[in-house]
Amino acid sequence: METEKTDVVIVGTGASGLFAALHVPRDKKMLMITKDDVENSDSFLAQGGICVLHDENDYDSFMEDTLKAGHYENRRESVDIMIRSSRRIIDELVGYGVDFARKADGSFDYTREGCHSRPRILFHKDITGKEITSRLLAAVRELPNVTICDYTTMVDILADGNTCLGILAREKDGAYRAIEAGNTILASGGIGGLYDHSTNFPHLTGDALAIAMRHGIALENIDYVQIHPTSLYSSRPGRSFLISESVRGEGAK
Ligand SMILES: Cc1cc2nc3c(=O)[nH]c(=O)nc-3n(C[C@H](O)[C@H](O)[C@H](O)COP(=O)(O)OP(=O)(O)OC[C@H]3O[C@@H](n4cnc5c(N)ncnc54)[C@H](O)[C@@H]3O)c2cc1C
Known part of the structure; x- marks a missing residue:
C-alpha cells in the first residue's frame, strides 16, 4: 500500500x-x-441562514436563546465563542463574496428562526448554505497548497x-x-x-x-x-x- x-x-x-x-x-x-x-x-x-450577534446589548438574549434551545446542557464557553466570533465570521464571509440579503439602505436584512427571540439570521434567498459553502470552496480551490480528493x-x-x-x-x-x-x-x-x-x-x-x-x-x-x-x-x-x-x-x- x-x-x-x-x-x-x-x-x-x-x-x-x-x-x-x-x-x-x-x-x-x-x-x-x-x-x-x-x-x-x-x-x-x-437553507434558512446563519445567526449573528447584533451588538453588545444583544449578547445576554442571544446566550439565553441558545442555552434554552440546548436544554441548558450546552457548553457555555462554546456558546460564548460562537456568539462573540459571529460578527467577525460574517465579515470574513462577506470578504469571500457571500451575498447576504440587504435592505434598500444597504444594511443587512435579518430573519427569524426557531428559538430566537428576535430576528438574528442572515440569509441568501433560501439557499444560504450553498451561497456560503460554494464561496468557501472557490477560495480553497485558489490555494496552491491544498489538494482535494x-x-x-x-x-x-x-x-x-x-x-x-x-x-x-x-x-x-x-x-x-x-x-x-x-x-x-x-x-x-x-x-x-x-x-x-x-x-x-x-x-x-x-x-x-x-x-x-x-x-x-x-x-x-x-x-x-x-x-x-x-x-x-x-x-x-x-x-x-x-x-x-x-x-x-x-x-x-
Ligand atoms: C436541509 C438542511 C438545512 C439546514 N439548514 C441550516 C440553516 O439554515 N442554518 C444552519 O446553521 N444550519 C443548517 N443546517 C445544518 C448545517 O447544514 C450543518 O450543521 C452544517 O452544514 C455541518 O457542516 P459540517 O462541515 O460540519 O458537515 P457537512 O457539511 O455535513 O460535511 C461533512 C463532510 O464530511 C465528509 N465525510 C463524512 N464522513 C467521511 C469519511 N468517513 N471519509 C471522508 N469524508 C467524510 C462528507 O462527505 C462531507 O464532505 C441544515 C442542514 C440540512 C440537512
Whole structure:
C-alpha cells in the first residue's frame, strides 16, 4: 500500500472543513478528502441562514436563546465563542463574496428562526448554505497548497498509542491510501444519513465519529440530533426536501 505524507489532512469538504483549510498557514501542505462529490455535504443544503450577534446589548438574549434551545446542557464557553466570533465570521464571509440579503439602505436584512427571540439570521434567498459553502470552496480551490480528493473515504485513523499519525483512506476503486499527517482534522459532519427519512445526504452516516470512538477519542453531546419537523413527505427512503426553519421562525405552525 502506498504511504504519502502531508502536513495537514482534513476529512470533510463541508463548511467546517473548508473554513478550517482557509485558516491553516499557507506554507503547510494540505490534503482534503470527502466520501462523495465535493459539493455533496449538508453545508450545501442549509437553507434558512446563519445567526449573528447584533451588538453588545444583544449578547445576554442571544446566550439565553441558545442555552434554552440546548436544554441548558450546552457548553457555555462554546456558546460564548460562537456568539462573540459571529460578527467577525460574517465579515470574513462577506470578504469571500457571500451575498447576504440587504435592505434598500444597504444594511443587512435579518430573519427569524426557531428559538430566537428576535430576528438574528442572515440569509441568501433560501439557499444560504450553498451561497456560503460554494464561496468557501472557490477560495480553497485558489490555494496552491491544498489538494482535494473526492470519493475518498476515511476508514481508520493511523495511531501510535495516543498519538494520531494520520488516516487510512479508501478510494473509489477500492484502493487503500495511508496518509501520514502532522495534523488530522475531522470535519466530517453528523449522523443524519443513518435515518430512513432524513433531510441529510445519505452518505453522512457518522462513520468518522465511530472510528474516533473506537480510538478512545472523547465525543460530547453526540445524542443531540437536530430534528427538522417540517419536510415534504416522501414514501421512499432517501433525502427529503426541508421546508425551511425560517418558515416556522416567522410564525408558521
Ligand atoms: C436541509 C438542511 C438545512 C439546514 N439548514 C441550516 C440553516 O439554515 N442554518 C444552519 O446553521 N444550519 C443548517 N443546517 C445544518 C448545517 O447544514 C450543518 O450543521 C452544517 O452544514 C455541518 O457542516 P459540517 O462541515 O460540519 O458537515 P457537512 O457539511 O455535513 O460535511 C461533512 C463532510 O464530511 C465528509 N465525510 C463524512 N464522513 C467521511 C469519511 N468517513 N471519509 C471522508 N469524508 C467524510 C462528507 O462527505 C462531507 O464532505 C441544515 C442542514 C440540512 C440537512
